[in-house]
Amino acid sequence: MPAAPNGKSIKPQLVLLAGGGTAGHIEPALAVADEIKKIRADINCEFLGTDGALEALLVPKRGYSLHTIKKVVLPRSLDGEIFLFPFRLVVSTVQAIKALRGVDLLIGFGGYVSAPAYLAAYFKGVPIVIHEANAKPGWANRLGRVFAKLVAVNFETVRKQWPGAVLTGMPIRSSLNEVAQIKDRESFKREHCKVWGLDPKQPLVAVFGGSQGSQYMNGVVAQALPVLSNIQIIHAVGINNQLPERTESYLPLPYFHDMNAVYGSADLVIARSGAVTCSELASVGRFSILVPLPHGNGEQVDNAKALQDKGASVMVKNEEFTANWLVSNIKETLLKASNFNSTEVGLNSGAARRIADLALDVLQANNGDRQ
Numbered sequence: 001m002p003a004a005p006n007g008k009s010i011k012p013q014l015v016l017l018a019g020g021g022t023a024g025h026i027e028p029a030l031a032v033a034d035e036i037k038k039i040r041a042d043i044n045c046e047f048l049g050t051d052g053a054l055e056a057l058l059v060p061k062r063g064y065s066l067h068t069i070k071k072v073v074l075p076r077s078l079d080g081e082i083f084l085f086p087f088r089l090v091v092s093t094v095q096a097i098k099a100l101r102g103v104d105l106l107i108g109f110g111g112y113v114s115a116p117a118y119l120a121a122y123f124k125g126v127p128i129v130i131h132e133a134n135a136k137p138g139w140a141n142r143l144g145r146v147f148a149k150l151v152a153v154n155f156e157t158v159r160k161q162w163p164g165a166v167l168t169g170m171p172i173r174s175s176l177n178e179v180a181q182i183k184d185r186e187s188f189k190r191e192h193c194k195v196w197g198l199d200p201k202q203p204l205v206a207v208f209g210g211s212q213g214s215q216y217m218n219g220v221v222a223q224a225l226p227v228l229s230n231i232q233i234i235h236a237v238g239i240n241n242q243l244p245e246r247t248e249s250y251l252p253l254p255y256f257h258d259m260n261a262v263y264g265s266a267d268l269v270i271a272r273s274g275a276v277t278c279s280e281l282a283s284v285g286r287f288s289i290l291v292p293l294p295h296g297n298g299e300q301v302d303n304a305k306a307l308q309d310k311g312a313s314v315m316v317k318n319e320e321f322t323a324n325w326l327v328s329n330i331k332e333t334l335l336k337a338s339n340f341n342s343t344e345v346g347l348n349s350g351a352a353r354r355i356a357d358l359a360l361d362v363l364q365a366n367n368g369d370r371q
Contacts, residue, residue: 019109020049035356096120118144133275135302170279171352206266223323273304285342
């Protein structure tokens, strides 16, 4: 612990990052935490998540401590849950207040954990920084921006809606930027196909339905597999879903832990259109079939449209994405992917560092206010 001029030890400053439930909230938070540690090794970063969620797997694996609170879901219909919501929000906010003990800055990324975290930070006088990933902000970040010292956004349309917001792009793992710079993709694909037991000479399609998987998309793939020929599929089915049987041309996995290998080897990606997925696709320069989640506030449609408008994706409505559609369109889409010029999309590098710098500026300003 460093010493102050009077000889007393100085407690390291603590940044708490709130983001959980899905990789779309966790991975950006991890990317920003990594950048903060690169800039200021003396600052401690810890995480706030929800009980029993994906962050319990991903956050400790990256070497960060995790605190958890009860999940608070905003009901989308007028049923009994709507009356329980205020009580659950209060309980989770009290838990978040305890987790904020000794915290100097809160950085929120939306999701179930963020609303209680924002309220707790406001009550405790902890400065708040927010990152909004989607083209249509969720309710937690719409609430949090009322209290925030700084708001960073991924889309220009949101920056225009929210006066004072800063356009930073999406923070992604810095290692993913290396995928776009691979000079010999054939060798890269050959190396990883050998590990996976797949043929590097055959087209490789990567399928994932978000960090939790998608039972609907899993079902479409299962129905299409017997008909697809001369195409290989590597498929993340979701950690809580049953793992299908592997075949010579089909490799099912619970979760893609090495996204560099997947993005670098795949000739085509089929996925949901979460904000992180779309930003990663833009960064690594991979063509995709995007199937927006049919519920929520419609943000996944806007995310997919942003890539489709740049010629980097084919967007398919959930109800239109069937086994027949996949079998009928896969080869044509693989041809589009082979002719895709990724330089027209543009890399998404530097966002994590930009947000880390802005957050540390807020932390420094708050320290000045206390003196």
